[in-house]
Amino acid sequence: MMTPSQLADLVRRSDPQGEIDERHDALSFAAALGEPALRAEWLALAQTPPPFATGISIKIGDSDGDLEDNRPIAPGDRFQIRIAKRCAADILLLFFSEGYADNADTHSAVGHVRVADMPTGGTFTTYRTRFEAWTEDAPVPFAPLEKLPDPRTYASDFTQLNAVPQDIRPWLLGTAPETESAMFAAWRLIAVRKLLASLADRVCIEEGQVIYAFSGPPACKVALGDADAPTLFERVTEGAVWVYAEGLRDADTRHLLLANEWARTGRKAAMADMGQGSLESAKGAYSAYVKAGSKETLKALAELRKSIVDETQKISQRAQDLIGAMWKDVAVAAAPFALKIFPDAGKAETSFIASGLAIGAALFLIFSYAMQWHINAKWFEQQKNARDIWKSQLNLVLDPNEVDALSDPPVKESVKSYKNVRCWVGGFYAILVVLLTLFAFSNRPGAAVRADDAAASAAIRAGSAGAAARFEQAAGARGASIAAPGGPGVAAKAKAPPTSAPATSAKTQATRQRAAQ
Structure with a gap:
């Protein structure tokens, strides 16, 4: 059975005339097929397509006629060959790495890109996609990272070519390949342009070239050639990770600072020197920015922490009140027993009253305990929902771990104490109910x-x-x-x-x- 890599090799041996047009669903090319053995091989494939293809058609020239076994071949004849792929969800299938550039936009929405002419050691991943060789085996499971901030919020795109990506994850390298490959080089060439556009202030077209503009000061405009792209790859990748992956809450500030540093380095003559040391300078500027606003920030954080502590103390105090309230009905349970101290406790009238009071007290204890349990549970649930709301707001300013450390342990300890007391009180109530029931039956008329x-x-x-x-x-x-x-x-x-x-x-x-x- 023919494999995808073998079919790709057959396409190469057919000596395609012109470009190979490969899309996500089909591959088309023109070839002479002058050798009889080569024609026979293609005719056999057309009659019995491999499992990964839904069909193979061979047309004569630009007509609709199909190639047949007994048709004579003239020296100038050309044949149009089309291989229809069996597409799968969340997977982009390619025979050749050269076809990736025409399908880059499709790659942004899939989790796997499988390439037939890609070596096994050339596997690499991005924050969104896994690139691997197209074999007969099923693709290796891959889970993309969560979505990052949209670069179009900070970089303006005037090209109408989708130069600034909507999702930055497909262009951020996750794991590098063991060996270089044509597929990795094709991806890197596009990734450098996408990442540089996401770091620029605006992207436009001037004199037929894509221009990346940095507002500065000083303002800077650059055009990126294919020869300079590999040099800038590591630089733009580190900058994009710092802005978008590490700066989820303050990506706008980080983007502004890093764009200014790129504008400053753009004054140098060599394109390969652009952005050199920009990330370190941007980190220093960001640190200074944080320190400059530290007074106001610390004051706001102090107020937030005080609010957290006050809210926690309220919940703890409420838990203590609930613990005390669990005992309020214990005295009621002892009332029927006081009837035994009267001199006429042996009279029938007194026995009937004592029995009735004992049954009533037992029912009252059961009802009171159940109602307290229900009311307290509802109150704790409402307080938890309220905490979740204001904690979600505090997480925008404070670290989530810090918020949890301030609020969760005291609340959990208070609730734990309440539950322990509730269990002990419940056991004591159960004993009282049993005693009251026995007392009622022993004193019935x-x-x-x-x-x-x-x-x-x-x-x-x-x-x-x-x-x-x-x-x-x-x-x-x-x-x-x-x-x-x-x-x-x-x-x-x-x-x-x-x-x-x-x-x-x-x-x-x-x-x-x-x-x-």
Whole structure:
């Protein structure tokens, strides 16, 4: 099976007449195809295209007729060959590095550029795209960096040629290739112009040339030739990284300072010397700028830090208030137990009231704890949303790590203390609810009646047992009197055994208590 690099070599061997027109979706060129073996190879490919091509067409001259096997070939015949590529999302496929210049704008919107004539060791990456050899293997996964500030905000483009890029990432080198290649040279030639345009104050066309103007002072205008582009590549790359990649919040100030330094170095005669030492001078000027405004900045930062601390203290104090509020209902739970100290705690009326109060107190504790939990959770959520809003604003001035260090630890500690106390209070509330429930069931009226019935039954059983014992004792005495001297007369005078009056009296008392209830 033919590979993309083999097909690119076949195109070279066909001796293209004129330029090779390569686009993201197809490649077209003209060739004589004078050798029969070469024509046969192209005809075979046209009948069975490789997997990476959707079709190959061979036209005779400028006509619509297709090349056939039995057609005679005249010495002056030319054939138009078109290879349609099988396009993939987020990938730009090229057979030749020379075709990159015509597809540079397309490259800005893709994550992979695969080139058939690119060596394996020539792989390199930018902040936006990975350049690699076009093989049968799937492309290596690549994640671009986040979008950087738009250079068109700081550099004016009057060329109508998109000289100032909208996205600077495709032109910032991420990892350099192991070996130089034609693809890297083609990309670098365009990248130097794009980066220089992003550092200039304005770009225009004068006398057919693209002019890069720096306002200065002193004002400076330069034109960049292909021979000087490799010399300036490292210089413009470092400057663009400092302005756009490192200066996300103050790219405008950095761009102004660096453009002034480029204008100062532009007074030198040699184009290769332009921008020499400009980045170091711009960094020094930026440092002086920061120090000049340090008094106002420090004052503003002090106010911001004070606001953060005050807000944090409010949240911490609120958390302490919530911790204290969790205990406010504990005294209510102890009220039913106070009923036990009254002298009439054993009465039925008091038992019914105590049981009802205990159930009510248990329900009140559950409802109060649930409501406090819900209200406190909502309050913490609202405070978090409010902190996120003002922290996002402070991050524009303060470092995000500094803002987090000032606000997050105290708030987290306060919330942690609140949650610990909430767990302990919840456990204590659970114990109180269980005790109140047991207290209510033990003092309900039905339980008191059953207790009285049990006491009455025990008294009856005790009285009956005592009467039986006395009856047996009297019977024994009667027998003894009959056998003794004096006979029955004496026994008749003996006192009769007592009746079961005590048992009857206990049962009567229990009946009266139930009637009173």
